[in-house]
Amino acid sequence: MINPLQPIGAALIGITQTAGRISFFAGNAIGNGFLGPFYWRQLWRQMVEIGFYSLPVVGLTAIFTGMVLALQSYTGFSRFEAESAVATIVVLSMVRELGPVLAGLMVAGRVGAAMAAELGTMRVTEQIDALSTLSTDPLRYLVFPRLIAGLVTLPLLVLVANVIGVMGGYLVGVHKLGFGPIEYLNRTFEFLETQDVVSGLAKAAVFGFIIALMGCYHGYHSRGGAQGVGTATTHAVVSASILILTANYFITEAFFSR
Amino acid sequence: MKIRIRGLRKSFGSNHVLQGIDLDVPQGQSVVVIGGSGSGKSVLLKCILGLIEADAGSILVDGEEVVGASARRLTTLRTKFGMLFQSAALFDSLPVWENVAFGLMAAERTERPEARERAIQTLAKVGLTPAVADQFPSELSGGMKKRVGLARAICTAPEIIFFDEPTTGLDPIMSDVINDLIRTCVSDLGATALSITHDMGSVRKIADRVAMLYDGAIIWEGPVASIEDSGNPYVEQFIRGHADGPIDVGQKVPAGG
Ligand SMILES: Nc1ncnc2c1ncn2[C@@H]1O[C@H](COP(=O)(O)OP(=O)(O)OP(=O)(O)O)[C@@H](O)[C@H]1O
Numbered sequence: 001m002i003n004p005l006q007p008i009g010a011a012l013i014g015i016t017q018t019a020g021r022i023s024f025f026a027g028n029a030i031g032n033g034f035l036g037p038f039y040w041r042q043l044w045r046q047m048v049e050i051g052f053y054s055l056p057v058v059g060l061t062a063i064f065t066g067m068v069l070a071l072q073s074y075t076g077f078s079r080f081e082a083e084s085a086v087a088t089i090v091v092l093s094m095v096r097e098l099g100p101v102l103a104g105l106m107v108a109g110r111v112g113a114a115m116a117a118e119l120g121t122m123r124v125t126e127q128i129d130a131l132s133t134l135s136t137d138p139l140r141y142l143v144f145p146r147l148i149a150g151l152v153t154l155p156l157l158v159l160v161a162n163v164i165g166v167m168g169g170y171l172v173g174v175h176k177l178g179f180g181p182i183e184y185l186n187r188t189f190e191f192l193e194t195q196d197v198v199s200g201l202a203k204a205a206v207f208g209f210i211i212a213l214m215g216c217y218h219g220y221h222s223r224g225g226a227q228g229v230g231t232a233t234t235h236a237v238v239s240a241s242i243l244i245l246t247a248n249y250f251i252t253e254a255f256f257s258r
Numbered sequence: 259m260k261i262r263i264r265g266l267r268k269s270f271g272s273n274h275v276l277q278g279i280d281l282d283v284p285q286g287q288s289v290v291v292i293g294g295s296g297s298g299k300s301v302l303l304k305c306i307l308g309l310i311e312a313d314a315g316s317i318l319v320d321g322e323e324v325v326g327a328s329a330r331r332l333t334t335l336r337t338k339f340g341m342l343f344q345s346a347a348l349f350d351s352l353p354v355w356e357n358v359a360f361g362l363m364a365a366e367r368t369e370r371p372e373a374r375e376r377a378i379q380t381l382a383k384v385g386l387t388p389a390v391a392d393q394f395p396s397e398l399s400g401g402m403k404k405r406v407g408l409a410r411a412i413c414t415a416p417e418i419i420f421f422d423e424p425t426t427g428l429d430p431i432m433s434d435v436i437n438d439l440i441r442t443c444v445s446d447l448g449a450t451a452l453s454i455t456h457d458m459g460s461v462r463k464i465a466d467r468v469a470m471l472y473d474g475a476i477i478w479e480g481p482v483a484s485i486e487d488s489g490n491p492y493v494e495q496f497i498r499g500h501a502d503g504p505i506d507v508g509q510k511v512p513a514g515g
């Protein structure tokens with residue numbers, strides 16, 4: 001007879017083990033990283049990769065999201081004559097939720113996958129072993145700069161995405177829905193609080209860290225040639241996306257309850 | 259004794275690769291390990307470097323234990339080592355000169371312009387022109403990669419150098435240049451070398467002592483001069499390169515029925 005609870009228990013144990021391994025990995029990378037030496041060149045390369053080269057993708061996502069938000073909230077709110085809330089809805093949704101989450105998901109697909117593929121290839125072609133033989137700690141050289149880059153660069157990217165998203169809303173609001181330009185901008189900033197922006201950027205920092213951690217962890221531990229690297233890439237993107245959405249709820253709750 | 263290995267064991271699942279290796283590498287000498295493909299030669303080197311954790315046994319490098327050593331101890335120990343990987347394992351995100359000078363910049367904190375100079379000098383030793391220095395590994399031929407890997411292994415003038423098949427993929431003339439280079443590292447710079455090769459010409463040229471790995475153990479070990487009359491049928495078969503003999507080449511097809 002099969003105990004119906006057994007698969008659930010096994011899955012739970014599996015998840016706990018993986019979570020433990022990932023925490024251990026992150027702890028080691030950060031611990032070793034702070035001991036130095038620090039590889040500024042690596043950090044810069046990763047920051048450019050995350051911040052600069054993700055701009056087109058994230059910018060496009062943001063502008064269309066802002067535009068669609070304006071349209072949707074207009075149709076929705078016109079039913080009870082509250083059209084004037086459009087600008088506020090756009091900026092709040094963008095800054096608090098959609099900016100960080102959409103940028104996070106896009107960057108997970110772009111950068112998380114690239115990190116997993118790069119580290120995975122380095123692993124299966126023995127480049128990570130070669131680093132060790134050259135007295136360089138691979139965690140310090142490869143992983144730590146990526147974690148830091150994710151942590152500091154994603155908030156910057158999200159800041160830009162927020163501006164672009166609001167601009168998208170403005171374009172639709174002014175040119176299609178007939179708001180006055182000044183009126184729209186006033187409305188945008190009228191109810192916006194510092195905490196809205198800060199919570200969004202805090203989310204972005206956490207998401208950036210998650211993306212880099214998942215990319216590095218799965219890449220670093222990939223096994224068995226091209227197929228292994230492919231699997232690592234998939235795992236990195238899927239796990240980062242799920243963790244982003246999960247973390248998003250808890251961070252929102254933490255800021256909300258204050 | 260620079261490296262002293264006793265009872266070294268390593269299995270991957272049910273694949274018992276090393277089953278009690280005993281091997282000594284004397285200070286300032288060049289030892290070559292020969293053995294069939296898949297016999298575990300590369301695994302042996304990686305165990306000594308601490309890249310693969312051995313299951314049992316002891317590896318002493320200058321009297322210091324590698325098996326079970328902490329990551330930090332290993333990092334310190336590895337400053338003595340240079341390693342040429344069988345696959346070269348070049349960093350493909352870095353140009354050739356940064357590959358070669360990596361150890362200088364990482365461990366010895368040499369400034370970039372000086373490191374570049376030294377990288378170019380080392381590249382010249384392996385027969386590569388300064389023009390190669392700014393290329394990326396993906397632009398090189400297999401033999402060139404191998405030589406860049408070799409340059410990277412010797413650039414910091416390490417005390418102990420491991421060469422995993424240094425001459426495979428090289429033309430006969432370039433092989434000879436590399437053999438001479440390995441010899442120079444040992445006799446002129448006083449390095450200790452542990453190499454793996456299938457190339458008997460190379461063995462005769464670079465080895466002071468030869469050890470043969472078969473079936474997870476060192477079955478014969480002795481000075482290179484005595485390899486011709488080792489009296490060991492396995493060694494005989496290996497150096498003559500005959501398909502028939504005591505070594506199981508795994509192509510015996512069961513008689514049809
Ligand atoms: N990381 C690993 N995981 C599992 N098995 C491995 C691993 N590395 C090596 N092996 C196995 O160990 C055995 C010895 O491999 P090794 O690479 O040491 O052979 P080798 O003697 O260097 O052969 P060659 O002369 O062809 O390079 C092989 O059977 C191989 O399948």
Ligand SMILES: [Mg+2]
Nearest residue numbers: 299300344422
């Ligand atoms: Mg090998």
